[in-house]
Amino acid sequence: MRRAGSVARVRSFHCPKCGQLLFFENSLCLNCGSDVGFDRASAAFVLGTPDLRCGNALRAECNWTAPDGELCDCCELTRTRPNDDDLDGMAAFARAEAAKRRLLYQLDDLNLPVEASEDCPALLFDLLSSSDGPVTTGHADGVITIDLAEGDDGHREMMRVRLDEPYRTLLGHFRHEVGHYFWLRLVHGRPAEPVFRALFGDERLDYAEALRRHYASDPAPGWDETYVSVYATAHPWEDWAETFSHYLHIRDTLQTASAFGIVVAGPEIAAPPDPGAPLTSVPIETDDFDDLITSWLPLTYALNAVNRSMGKKDLYPFVLSPTVLEKLRLVHALVMRRQPARQR
Numbered sequence: 001m002r003r004a005g006s007v008a009r010v011r012s013f014h015c016p017k018c019g020q021l022l023f024f025e026n027s028l029c030l031n032c033g034s035d036v037g038f039d040r041a042s043a044a045f046v047l048g049t050p051d052l053r054c055g056n057a058l059r060a061e062c063n064w065t066a067p068d069g070e071l072c073d074c075c076e077l078t079r080t081r082p083n084d085d086d087l088d089g090m091a092a093f094a095r096a097e098a099a100k101r102r103l104l105y106q107l108d109d110l111n112l113p114v115e116a117s118e119d120c121p122a123l124l125f126d127l128l129s130s131s132d133g134p135v136t137t138g139h140a141d142g143v144i145t146i147d148l149a150e151g152d153d154g155h156r157e158m159m160r161v162r163l164d165e166p167y168r169t170l171l172g173h174f175r176h177e178v179g180h181y182f183w184l185r186l187v188h189g190r191p192a193e194p195v196f197r198a199l200f201g202d203e204r205l206d207y208a209e210a211l212r213r214h215y216a217s218d219p220a221p222g223w224d225e226t227y228v229s230v231y232a233t234a235h236p237w238e239d240w241a242e243t244f245s246h247y248l249h250i251r252d253t254l255q256t257a258s259a260f261g262i263v264v265a266g267p268e269i270a271a272p273p274d275p276g277a278p279l280t281s282v283p284i285e286t287d288d289f290d291d292l293i294t295s296w297l298p299l300t301y302a303l304n305a306v307n308r309s310m311g312k313k314d315l316y317p318f319v320l321s322p323t324v325l326e327k328l329r330l331v332h333a334l335v336m337r338r339q340p341a342r343q344r
Contacts, residue, residue: 011256013038013045024105025098027063037065038101040073040108059090060097074104077114079143080126089129092148096127099171103178106252111338112182116142120185123178137173139180146173172245179244180237186334187240199327200243201236210235226323240331243324247331250296257299264298289332293325 013022020031022045029036035048046052046065054072056062064072075097082089107114114123121142128135128145135147150170187196197203214234227233232242257264300316307315320328 011252012259016045016047024102025063027057027061036063038063039065040104043105043108056097059084059094061094062097062101064101074101077104077123077125078127079124080128082127082129082132082148086129086132088131089148092129093127095170096146096148096150099174100125102171102252103174103248106248107178109255110251110335112335113185113338117185119189123181137177139177142181142184144174144177144181146170146177172249175245175248176241179241182244183237183240186338192330192334195330196240197236199323199330200239203236203240205235207235207237224319225321228318228320228324228327239327243327244331246318247328247335250292250328254292254295254299262299264302287336289329292332293320293328 011024013024013026014020015022015029015032015034015036017034018029018032020029022029022036024038026036026045027048028034036045037048037052037054038044039046048065051068052065053069054060054062054064054066054075055069056071056075060075062072062075064074066072066075077100078097081093084090104114116122124143126143126145127148130147130149135149136145137147137150138145150173187193211234214231219230219233223230223233227239227242228246229242232239297320300318304314304316307313
């Protein structure tokens with residue numbers, strides 16, 4: 001793994017030759033025509049050459065760099081994928097790998113390790129096509145299984161409606177399942193375990209029985225006063241994974257807004273925003289959870305209002321109750337403990 005230890009990572013990128021804005025998925029600069037590739041170690045785009053392209057550049061549309069046609073660090077984490085002759089499966093595989101690259105980029109940003117440790121296995125992925133048979137998305141002992149059908153908009157929307165979910169994305173599945181993995185790394189058998197149980201409940205409750213009850217009954221009235229989603233009510237493990245995933249959503253969206261200089265002053269603010277300030281939102285690097293939330297909520301109000309102006313549903317269809325905020329605060333505290341010391 002060629003992972004940088006403490007590189008500050010942003011959510012906007014530029015061509016190393018001409019400076020044109022690039023998106024995270026770009027492999028070509030449309031302004032100057034240069035081949036570009038994302039270098040994990042520097043968290044930036046570099047000029048691409050044939051000997052720096054990931055071995056999955058065609059199979060997975062991967063734009064990360066790797067020496068001599070090897071797989072990049074992100075593609076190396078995939079243990080199982082569809083056969084090359086499964087055209088539909090490989091198209092879905094490419095969509096899943098794109099989401100996984102964004103996930104790994106964020107984990108690097110948060111200094112959350114995916115390599116094996118003395119008491120935790122390395123993170124690996126099985127990306128499987130349910131057209132070959134039933135696939136259960138989940139996590140077990142460091143291996144995350146993703147049903148590639150979740151990359152199909154029609155299937156995902158059908159499942160969202162069937163399960164009465166306000167929000168369902170392929171990236172959200174990756175973030176949820178990696179939450180289970182980091183429960184092992186941040187909570188299990190560690191000093192935070194009693195605090196986790198006080199907030200989320202006792203994870204030693206029978207998991208299979210808890211899921212059976214969850215799918216056999218409607219959520220209890222007032223569930224949203226305690227949980228971030230209906231699925232979080234199923235079991236403390238799922239509550240943690242949903243909360244962890246939500247935390248990643250919040251941080252990534254705020255950092256993207258900051259990188260693009262989005263200003264959210266709000267109609268309720270009497271004084272005009274400081275034109276010298278790039279954003280009224282949170283700085284990219286903050287240890288203060290209250291700063292995150294104080295910045296997050298006005299941004300969600302603005303984004304929801306914009307969506308409604310376009311005749312769309314709310315982009316952020318969630319309400320963060322005080323109890324949910326305390327759960328998010330615990331996730332934040334455990335994640336930030338893994339941060340390297342700041343350079344002063």
